[in-house]
Amino acid sequence: MSIKILIANRGEIALRIIRTVKEMGLKTVAVYSTADKYSLHVYFADEAVCIGPPDPKKSYLNIPNLISAAEITNADAIHPGYGFLSENAYFSSMCNKHGIKFIGANPNHMIKMANKISAKKIMLKAGIHCIPGVNCFIDSSYKEVEKIADKIGYPIIIKSVYGGGGKGIRPVFEKTKLKISWDEAKKESLSFFGKKNVYIEKLVIDARHIEIQIMGDCYGNICHLSERDCSIQRRNQKLLEETPSPFITSYLRKKMGEKAKKAAEFINYEGIGTIEFLVDKNKNFYFMEMNPRIQVEHPITEETIGIDLVQEQISIAYGKKLYKRNLYPKMYSIECRINAEETNKNFRPSPGKITQLHFPGGKGVRVDTHIYSGYYISHYYDSMIAKLIVTEKSREKAIKKMYRSLEEFVIEGIHTSISFQKKLIKNDDFIKGNYNTNFIKKNFNFF
Numbered sequence: 387m388s389i390k391i392l393i394a395n396r397g398e399i400a401l402r403i404i405r406t407v408k409e410m411g412l413k414t415v416a417v418y419s420t421a422d423k424y425s426l427h428v429y430f431a432d433e434a435v436c437i438g439p440p441d442p443k444k445s446y447l448n449i450p451n452l453i454s455a456a457e458i459t460n461a462d463a464i465h466p467g468y469g470f471l472s473e474n475a476y477f478s479s480m481c482n483k484h485g486i487k488f489i490g491a492n493p494n495h496m497i498k499m500a501n502k503i504s505a506k507k508i509m510l511k512a513g514i515h516c517i518p519g520v521n522c523f524i525d526s527s528y529k530e531v532e533k534i535a536d537k538i539g540y541p542i543i544i545k546s547v548y549g550g551g552g553k554g555i556r557p558v559f560e561k562t563k564l565k566i567s568w569d570e571a572k573k574e575s576l577s578f579f580g581k582k583n584v585y586i587e588k589l590v591i592d593a594r595h596i597e598i599q600i601m602g603d604c605y606g607n608i609c610h611l612s613e614r615d616c617s618i619q620r621r622n623q624k625l626l627e628e629t630p631s632p633f634i635t636s637y638l639r640k641k642m643g644e645k646a647k648k649a650a651e652f653i654n655y656e657g658i659g660t661i662e663f664l665v666d667k668n669k670n671f672y673f674m675e676m677n678p679r680i681q682v683e684h685p686i687t688e689e690t691i692g693i694d695l696v697q698e699q700i701s702i703a704y705g706k707k708l709y710k711r712n713l714y715p716k717m718y719s720i721e722c723r724i725n726a727e728e729t730n731k732n733f734r735p736s737p738g739k740i741t742q743l744h745f746p747g748g749k750g751v752r753v754d755t756h757i758y759s760g761y762y763i764s765h766y767y768d769s770m771i772a773k774l775i776v777t778e779k780s781r782e783k784a785i786k787k788m789y790r791s792l793e794e795f796v797i798e799g800i801h802t803s804i805s806f807q808k809k810l811i812k813n814d815d816f817i818k819g820n821y822n823t824n825f826i827k828k829n830f831n832f833f
Contacts, residue, residue: 404427406697415434415435502675538587543588548580596664603705685752
């Protein structure tokens with residue numbers, strides 16, 4: 387293939403995509419805001435185009451500027467990475483309109499899965515169990531909201547219809563907290579997603595958050611690549627992921643994988659994506675949402691399965707045919723997200739200049755990052771600055787390798803979550819695999 391791909395993103399994911407694209411023998415175009423002028427993805431791409439000021443709305447979320455950057459560099463395709471415009475149906479359709487291949491899900495799938503209620507209805511038709519819930523939008527009267535909550539039964543959870551990334555979500559354990567939680571969820575949903583629509587569903591207590599990696603081609607072939615356990619979260623933001631899950635049995639792994647595959651087949655899905663489930667303590671699992679894009683935590687699947695998911699994503703976009711073969715982990719892998727945050731001050735972001743830096747190394751240690759000594763962490767963007775991934779033959783060895791790697795990881799000049807991750811990885815319940823989505827709240831005094 388003689389193709390030039392523009393990466394419509396920044397930071398570690400932009401650099402990670404550039405590496406794969408170059409290894410495929412293809413050309414790369416980076417885009418950057420003025421705040422990212424000295425970022426590594428700009429330096430290592432074949433070409434780079436400034437698309438605006440630091441504010442994401444004026445740069446990384448600016449569709450006309452991105453399309454223009456692709457056109458002036460004669461880029462054949464755009465890879466959106468994750469976040470920003472990766473699930474934006476309008477952006478995908480605009481790429482198609484301008485003759486630029488969008489390396490991701492088609493607009494129709496994005497529209498169907500973006501609306502959480504629409505997605506649930508589709509999955510119910512496909513025979514996939516969903517969490518009990520009722521349609522409930524912004525125009526519902528508060529009396530109607532109360533009736534719906536009473537019908538479902540407390541505890542409940544209020545979610546943004548178009549949400550993601552832990553935003554626009556409020557758990558409610560008693561009726562007296564319903565009104566303020568309802569108002570807060572609507573306000574946050576409007577702030578982050580531009581729409582106030584929220585809905586209510588039953589809150590699954592002490593659930594595991596399990597996602598299944600799926601792939602689909604344009605010929606109707608679908609396969610899954612097993613699960614990732616994403617239950618270690620703080621306020622619905624993932625902090626650590628691992629595969630295979632210590633909670634999931636071989637039988638359940640196969641059953642969930644087949645359900646995820648069935649869900650993808652039902653909508654004729656093309657590309658890379660994930661089907662996300664909540665699993666209760668009795669191992670009943672319920673569809674939560676579908677992400678029609680590459681995930682932050684995709685490296686642990688790559689390490690345990692032995693494939694490059696970004697390469698698969700690009701190849702599928704250009705007509706590669708998949709074989710209907712599901713794949714399961716051959717190794718154990720853990721990923722810790724390293725954030726520029728003051729964990730002892732309620733995880734407050736910590737922008738600033740990195741003065742000293744040392745990456746861990748050794749067999750089975752991978753660091754996905756864009757930082758370097760002298761790099762300035764901006765306050766304009768997400769606080770995640772690196773992903774530390776370790777892989778071993780057993781979970782016990784993977785945990786030990788992760789702790790050793792965290793000890794070697796040195797970042798000075800800013801505050802990071804490394805010390806917190808060391809405490810987490812040493813926790814007895816984590817070592818035993820005895821955790822769920824409430825693990826951080828129950829074990830660490832941050833709330």
